[in-house]
């Protein structure tokens with residue numbers, strides 16, 4: 408199977424879609440990741456047949472053998488992207504081809520088969536089209552979750568010989584319960600999420616499993632999220648459990664940790680591209696935690712924000728840790744963070760010119 412071959416999809420729309428009035432009720436205040444649409448995409452892979460049995464059908468539970476490799480050894484990867492309703496009535500995806508590419512980079516790291524990028528994009532487009540009534544009006548979006556996992560019934564330890572690729576969709580509003588309020592982040596000085604040579608740059612469920620205890624600690628300490636330091640020295644700021652991090656200095660420059668053990672965020676890349684374009688100095692450099700404390704105290708560091716598809720840009724008001732808190736500026740969302748968020752959301756929604764060709768209409 409080469410990278411350009413197309414997989415045929417069979418279409419079996421559900422005969423029991425959620426009633427329009429029930430759907431309208433669910434879309435009032437969907438929250439994040441709990442309202443699901445009527446359909447899903449499934450494509451199977453086996454060593455003998457490659458990708459086959461592409462289908463778009465009713466959303467339903469998946470049957471798995473209890474010995475399915477994913478349940479024992481966690482061979483699983485995923486993506487996350489959004490479809491937006493735009494002011495002109497069209498539906499658009501933001502840089503979806505980057506998700507397709509990153510999905511295959513994750514697959515390669517986890518010893519899984521690559522999915523032709525055209526198939527990934529076709530699967531996403533078809534699901535958005537069939538479930539377009541589930542895209543909330545206004546600020547919400549349809550969050551798409553492509554994922555793949557090992558289905559072979561085999562307890563020996565080696566890459567599985569069978570996989571299932573799926574796409575599901577969830578109607579979403581704001582990622583954080585507090586809406587636009589700055590978030591408070593817990594600094595984990597005990598747990599790390601990724602080490603050199605590990606899977607930090609792959610979007611795999613295992614990274615999230617390893618982050619949950621630190622995330623629970625964050626919540627116990629009254630925080631929304633956790634920020635991790637590097638595994639070797641426990642000194643260099645890496646990223647949050649599911650978002651990259653940026654710092655805004657008093658000279659207006661941006662600083663963000665370099666790629667390597669962190670997830671190469673598409674939002675991160677978009678912010679770097681936009682900032683460079685507007686003539687801002689941007690540095691992809693390691694930033695030590697003691698410098699973060701000192702710069703926040705001296706006023707050299709003005710703002711910090713987290714970024715990712717789900718929340719887009721979330722201002723960080725305060726860091727809490729066992730060794731004392733760090734407050735950014737006056738704890739409110741800063742002007743640079745607000746401007747970056749407005750520009751990015753504006754491009755996604757069609758209110759700001761899309762100079763980089765990041766937005767693709769699908770209907």
Ligand SMILES: *Cc1c(COP(=O)(O)O)cnc(C)c1O
Pocket residue numbers: 487610646647648649650651670671672673674675714715716717
């Ligand atoms: C998905 C993810 C991000 C953000 O990536 P985007 O492409 O911007 O959504 C950041 N960190 C981790 C660990 C992630 O899994």
